[in-house]
């Protein structure tokens with residue numbers, strides 16, 4: 001880096017590129033550390049960036065409105081002394097812009113590949129639209145709140161801030177602060193309050209900023225929400241949805257990167273759902289809100305910004321307890337949920353080149369589990385791999401593996417193998433985090449191991 | 453680790469004086485610590501922007517006077533615990549800026565070998581017990597450290613820092629009760645910077661006086677202006693003497709303000725630019741430096757100190773960038789003691 005360049009900054013853990021929405025300085029302006037210099041749109045929000053050095057702006061390299069600027073691309077130059085500056089963006093700088101535009105094209109191509117348009121299928125009369133998982137979740141909440149006055153949402157930063165991850169965008173404006181409610185940082189308290197409200201015949205949606213913080217509240221979720229129906233001889237239903245991002249995001253380390261799928265799936269009285277695509281997100285969340293039981297709804301932050309075709313109908317729902325075959329195959333069954341579905345599909349594509357035709361099942365629900373779909377698939381392929389981001393020990397894969405050997409042993413030609421996160425708290429360092437997380441290559445390797 | 457030999461907890465227990473009577477050495481020492489935090493945080497922000505630091509990174513800019521003032525009243529053997537907004541606390545505890553910065557960049561030379569990152573750093577040697585990412589979790593932990601000091605008759609106290617947002621967590625009140633019931637030598641410092649993420653105190657708390665929240669448990673308290681390091685120091689001397697001599701908890705609420713976003717990815721729409729600009733005008737460094745200049749010290753001398761600190765911080769940044777990533781074997785180490 002040249003010392004007098006101002007570079008496109010990273011402004012969030014998941015940001016790779018951004019848009020220069022607005023310059024707040026012009027050439028010749030004096031800047032000192034802390035002064036606002038530009039507005040940048042990131043994957044989550046519009047943010048202002050500050051100068052970190054003192055000096056004078058000598059050049060603005062990118063135009064307002066330029067999209068897809070990769071982090072660390074020079075966006076402006078400054079000098080320590082006041083001089084006479086060029087006021088126009090000159091030819092050589094256009095290069096910088098066009099280079100970054102090329103990069104954008106590449107990124108778009110890549111992300112198209114990642115979106116699996118061809119895999120997602122709907123019946124012919126479903127009109128669909130390409131929306132992000134974030135939008136799909138918001139649409140589900142919005143539609144259900146419109147349809148039923150007893151539905152309300154509460155959590156930290158859900159109202160005025162519109163969600164720490166912007167899932168609840170626009171909801172406060174639409175429904176007001178009686179139904180879109182900011183809570184203090186008091187998970188155990190507001191979770192219990194939500195459960196009490198559900199006993200009182202309301203239908204709360206409780207957002208955890210991330211599921212890591214649901215640990216503060218897990219006693220209420222398990223001892224109050226999950227068990228009361230049984231303990232009351234069926235009188236006290238608890239129609240509540242606990243939702244938020246689960247699992248690893250990017251570099252946020254051990255206390256903020258854990259998958260709680262197996263924790264909650266362990267408990268009778270709860271339903272546990274985990275969407276992958278926009279379709280899943282919308283259809284499953286709508287069903288969860290309508291369901292008379294307590295539902296733990298495990299989203300994934302990394303998926304929020306990804307786009308998929310999604311039915312637009314208000315009436316579209318997905319039954320809880322049903323898996324979806326995302327790709328039909330004959331040689332091996334790969335089951336996955338949440339972000340791992342994408343990796344399983346990537347692996348399947350790769351395996352095809354090796355002559356292995358994998359069937360990929362998106363579990364969607366973890367409790368109840370759609371064992372029938374898994375067994376039917378195993379009857380065809382005779383081989384099974386399970387994938388999850390969380391720990392293997394006592395994990396979802398361990399449970400599925402056990403159920404399959406109990407109920408479909410004779411159909412298996414090979415041991416069931418599990419792909420999962422390493423048995424370690426999530427490390428912060430970039431290289432270690434990558435090692436700790438299950439990768440597409442792990443699925444490919446395990447598949448090859450039992451298909452040979 | 454090679455320490456910069458300027459940040460250790462100070463044993464100087466001089467009694468409260470009028471502001472004009474402070475000796476220059478003390479003022480310069482406080483200035484140096486606050487500036488180190490300021491420059492360190494600015495550099496961290498810059499490295500985050502370059503993608504050298506990942507995940508969450510919470511800067512302490514604006515709040516420097518809190519930890520520096522409190523620390524100036526501590527003894528070497530006292531301990532400290534805080535939240536994820538922890539870089540300043542580590543620097544005043546005497547942790548090496550190089551090791552802290554290298555943890556931010558996730559390198560083997562960092563305090564947690566690159567495995568903890570910005571929010572999770574510790575130094576048993578320097579009496580710093582973290583660095584906690586779960587809001588409010590450090591509060592009972594701090595009381596537990598105080599329990600250990602008392603149990604071992606160590607005469608140490610534990611300073612437990614937490615925010616206005618954290619002050620609403622239930623475990624805080626469970627801890628207040630026990631700390632009072634068991635007479636634990638713990639100083640609770642509530643760093644009230646008026647916001648927990650995007651939520652103002654007015655919107656998160658039924659009353660905005662946090663100091664008195666221990667009264668129902670019989671805990672003494674005081675509120676102090678956190679933009680004035682000398683005020684913080686005076687209050688800390690009194691509070692710490694009380695905790696140590698009476699073997700009892702004390703709550704000190706410090707009114708402060710963070711000049712930057714909650715973390716690096718905070719669009720900051722919940723407060724106006726004017727509000728931030730106004731608070732910056734009355735920043736803690738400016739106030740202290742004004743006092744220093746009144747003693748006859750000149751601008752150039754101050755600039756010289758600043759330049760030296762910038763050099764040290766740049767060295768820490770270079771070290772943090774040039775250090776190796778942790779060896780892959782580290783992935784499986786430190787999980788359990790065999």
Ligand SMILES: Cc1ncc(C[n+]2csc(CCOP(=O)(O)OP(=O)(O)O)c2C)c(N)n1
Nearest residue numbers: 213537585586587615616617618647648649
């Ligand atoms: C239990 C828990 N809930 C939520 C979060 C997310 N979170 C991190 S910091 C924060 C705000 C805390 O505010 P405050 O205590 O005032 O400290 P400040 O950030 O102002 O220093 C929130 C909600 C968390 N880390 N832990």
Ligand SMILES: [Mg+2]
Nearest residue numbers: 615616647648
């Ligand atoms: Mg705060």
